[in-house]
Amino acid sequence: MRIGVPKEIKTHEYRVGLTPLSVREYVAAGHSVLIETGAGAGIGADDEVYRAAGGTIAADADEIFATAEMIVKVKEPQPTEWRKLRENQILFTYLHLAADPEQAAGLMESGCTAVAYETVTDAKGGLPLLAPMSEVAGRLSIEAAGAALKRNLGGRGLLLGGVPGVPAARVVVIGGGVVGTHAARMAIGLGAEVSVIDRSLPRLREIDELFAGRVRTRFSTLGAIEEEVLQADVVIGAVLIAGAAAPKLLTRAMLPQMRKGSVIVDVAIDQGGCFEMSHPTTHDDPTFVVDGVIHYCVASMPGAVPLTSSHALNNATLPYGLALAARGVAAIDDDPGLHAGLNVRRGKIVHPAVAEAIGHHVQKIEQAHAAHGRIH
Structure with missing residues (x-):
């Protein structure tokens, strides 16, 4: 799979979706990783460090959103970003949609598959990515x-x-x-x-x-x-x-x-x-x-504190990201934790708590399967 890592554009956000160490893991697993130039500047990782890890440097975010199959970020996409998302593209990041109905509407309109770090669960019901x-x-x-x-x-x-x-x-x-x-x-x-x-x-x-x-x-x-x-x-x-x-x-x-x-x-x-x-x-x-x-x-x-935060976040998200990269959102079928992380699918809100918070009808995952076949 082709993974894209855009530079974070929210005010004073210096973290990065994938550190060079994580990029190396994705590349070793057979994936290609495209990183926007300067994306790692906040943690002291320049473009050459990412190239040494096996990544490719993109001149701007447009190239990443246009060509990547999965976008890995830290913060929720801003309006200029969610307008670049497209159907069958996976977004893997923090979303916090309950407090942001405008973003929820933007993601639904894009048709992308949005998996939220903050609702992914582990075997004990904990929130390992939060x-x-x-x-x-x-x-x-x-x-x-x-x-x-x-x-x-x-x-x-x-x-x-x-x-x-x-x-x-x-x-x-x-x-x-x-x-x-x-x-x-x-x-x-x-x-x-x-x-x-x-x-x-x-x-x-x-x-x-x-x-x-x-x-x-x-x-x-x-x-x-x-x-x-x-x-x-x-x-x-x-x-x-x-x-x-x-x-x-x-x-x-x-x-x-x-x-x-x-x-x-x-x-x-x-x-x-x-x-x-x-x-x-x-x-x-x-x-x-x-x-x-x-x-x-x-x-x-x-x-x-982006250096501490980016590495701590990547330590937690890497296994889930690799699973999504290997099998797409079909990985959700075999992992209840990732199933809990799916917030938006094909223009529909599929997480009950998010749907209730923004006053939107929830479409169950089972209904999405029936309407569109196996999630992929």
Whole structure:
């Protein structure tokens, strides 16, 4: 198969869909890989490094979209990109369609087959292609919060870990999954006082054991969230429902009651955000203030550390990408995990959570088989 890797064009996105190490694996498996010139610049990989790995350099994205059978990216395609997609072409990338009906419509119109990293599952029901970026984002969320707490940036002027004789900051993490766990790890490491809120008692028990009782665990109720948030210096939103829009767990009504200069970091912003007032921001202008509370809502936070992020992402996506390259989307027939990753097929939304989120009728995969034969 002919694989295409365009340069990411979203603002401050420096990651790359395939690293040179991954290109070498695709080539060794008998595939050809076309990389847009400069695509790896953000991770320090120039065109010669990609040529040495067996790739071919394309002068622009047009050539890639016009000739590749599968497009491998990091971020969701932008309007200029989804208009270049075509029927029977596979798109393998993060999509986050639940919060982006315009993109969903664009992908449906293209007729492409879109497989989303964030809804691919493993044998245990986990999200193996979302996990590495969740790890990075969870850790970065505490770095971002620590910076935003500084007085010169509008924060309370509080050091996360405090010093002897001065209390540490209170950090509340809503969601005990991958993002929340790594956020808690970083906050504890810096000496903060940490609470984790989750609706799963088994997960709270795991977190309690993992951190040897160094975090306060709370079962998620409206009252528990409100109580913790109103006493917090930092709130990390780390809630995820695979494929669906994030629930709004921190309301506008709570903000006037929160500490002035406190910081909330919405890591769920790619799925629409889990705080009522959240809207996407960029690394150029990462925060905004509502009722004295600083909101940090940078979409694609891992893009700020592209070297770490690209390699971590490629480590996870490579086996799935090779399977798609070997057999096309027919690989889904034999892999329930890839089956869960299929969001759009032949102009139809086929992922139930995505369809519900954007108010669109879902066409089941079985119906697609009947209408079009075996998926290929």
